[in-house]
Amino acid sequence: MIKGRRPRLNGRAAASAALLVAVLGFIAGCAPSREFLLKRSTELGEDKNYVRVLLLETTERVSLSSSSRIKISALADRKVHHDGKGGKIYFYPEKVRQPVIVESWNSPLFVNGVPYRGAIELHSRMGRLLVVNVVTMDEYLSGVVPCEISSGWNVEALRAQAVAARSYAYYHIMNGTDPLYDLNATNRSQVYRGAGVETERTNRAVRDTSGQVVAHNNRPILAFFHSTCGGGTVDNDKVWSGQALEYLRGVRCEYCSASPHYSWEDKLTLYEIRHHLGKKYVGVGPITGISFKKDGGRVNHVTIEHKNGIVRLSGNDFRLFFPEKKIKSLSFDAIKTQDGLLLKGRGWGHGVGLCQWGANGMAERKASYDQILRHYYRGTRLMVITGKPRGDSAGKTAGDRRRPFHDARLK
Numbered sequence: 001m002i003k004g005r006r007p008r009l010n011g012r013a014a015a016s017a018a019l020l021v022a023v024l025g026f027i028a029g030c031a032p033s034r035e036f037l038l039k040r041s042t043e044l045g046e047d048k049n050y051v052r053v054l055l056l057e058t059t060e061r062v063s064l065s066s067s068s069r070i071k072i073s074a075l076a077d078r079k080v081h082h083d084g085k086g087g088k089i090y091f092y093p094e095k096v097r098q099p100v101i102v103e104s105w106n107s108p109l110f111v112n113g114v115p116y117r118g119a120i121e122l123h124s125r126m127g128r129l130l131v132v133n134v135v136t137m138d139e140y141l142s143g144v145v146p147c148e149i150s151s152g153w154n155v156e157a158l159r160a161q162a163v164a165a166r167s168y169a170y171y172h173i174m175n176g177t178d179p180l181y182d183l184n185a186t187n188r189s190q191v192y193r194g195a196g197v198e199t200e201r202t203n204r205a206v207r208d209t210s211g212q213v214v215a216h217n218n219r220p221i222l223a224f225f226h227s228t229c230g231g232g233t234v235d236n237d238k239v240w241s242g243q244a245l246e247y248l249r250g251v252r253c254e255y256c257s258a259s260p261h262y263s264w265e266d267k268l269t270l271y272e273i274r275h276h277l278g279k280k281y282v283g284v285g286p287i288t289g290i291s292f293k294k295d296g297g298r299v300n301h302v303t304i305e306h307k308n309g310i311v312r313l314s315g316n317d318f319r320l321f322f323p324e325k326k327i328k329s330l331s332f333d334a335i336k337t338q339d340g341l342l343l344k345g346r347g348w349g350h351g352v353g354l355c356q357w358g359a360n361g362m363a364e365r366k367a368s369y370d371q372i373l374r375h376y377y378r379g380t381r382l383m384v385i386t387g388k389p390r391g392d393s394a395g396k397t398a399g400d401r402r403r404p405f406h407d408a409r410l411k
């Protein structure tokens with residue numbers, strides 16, 4: 001774990017922070033282009049190895065702090081607005097009128113008290129402050145893998161997860177639509193919680209597989225993963241609308257039976273169904289009937305009859321109406337009860353791509369991480385992304401010296 005001390009706001013830091021906020025308030029500008037970011041990455045010696053992660057999008061003020069030097073520059077021309085001792089600085093959405101980059105040395109930057117490697121970019125858009133963490137791919141993955149998988153699992157499963165998460169990230173870098181960031185830090189993309197969650201074992205799995213991605217037709221794949229498939233994964237187009245992807249076909253999985261989510265039961269009352277459905281649909285009356293249609297063993301269509309009409313929706317939309325753990329997967333049978341349904345199901349998650357518990361089960365049976373990945377992502381192969389090599393992770397390379405804000409050590 002990173003042991004960065006949280007800086008205190010001293011009088012001088014407070015004064016400079018107030019000054020800085022005032023200065024930023026008068027700056028006008030526009031968002032940097034993707035070309036500019038690429039050029040900047042090249043100048044820093046890490047072309048294509050950066051990832052921009054949206055940490056927050058908020059109307060509230062955000063604090064940035066560091067126990068060592070903090071530098072704040074305009075993103076467009078790198079004009080320095082502040083360069084001095086660490087402390088805590090508050091940023092307000094309405095006052096950041098030009099995108100800025102905040103860098104620190106020898107310790108992580110804390111965003112609202114949470115430590116992050118790399119630099120922080122701040123953008124204001126439609127009255128909201130966007131806080132974007134710019135980190136190298138492996139620094140990013142070091143804050144992803146322990147959030148997505150247990151760090152105590154078999155090393156081959158950790159490596160498989162690292163490569164899947166790296167592939168997913170590169171896919172979004174290459175296919176992203178937002179000019180300001182590549183990925184979200186929540187489970188809308190993959191969960192990333194910065195430097196504070198890192199563990200030695202997961203960092204090693206990231207390092208061991210550095211640069212490796214799962215590729216199909218020589219491009220990184222959209223490497224979906226989930227907790228437990230419950231016996232078999234599912235075609236992506238049976239869960240979500242959109243193009244059927246060759247490498248996201250359902251496969252048998254005999255390896256996830258150790259998962260606590262392998263089989264489950266839950267009750268769903270008619271009142272709950274009406275209550276959650278009513279959050280999206282107007283005029284939902286008491287539920288009078290409900291039917292499920294399955295494809296590939298999973299519910300993919302749901303028809304709900306109520307006193308005022310009928311609602312038809314996809315299985316996935318139905319599942320997402322409820323709190324996260326209510327309907328763990330769409331692989332369930334429904335049994336009618338007095339006040340609703342008893343669901344008997346298998347697995348947890350959408351069921352597309354790599355089954356994490358299955359990956360660990362395969363690893364325990366001596367499968368290597370590339371065998372695991374090829375099992376769940378059919379027709380793929382491992383490929384190495386050849387950006388500027390990052391060298392070792394201890395901040396000793398020339399590339400690292402050119403990147404002063406990346407010097408917090410990876411274990």
Ligand SMILES: [Zn+2]
Nearest residue numbers: 253256355358
């Ligand atoms: Zn499985």
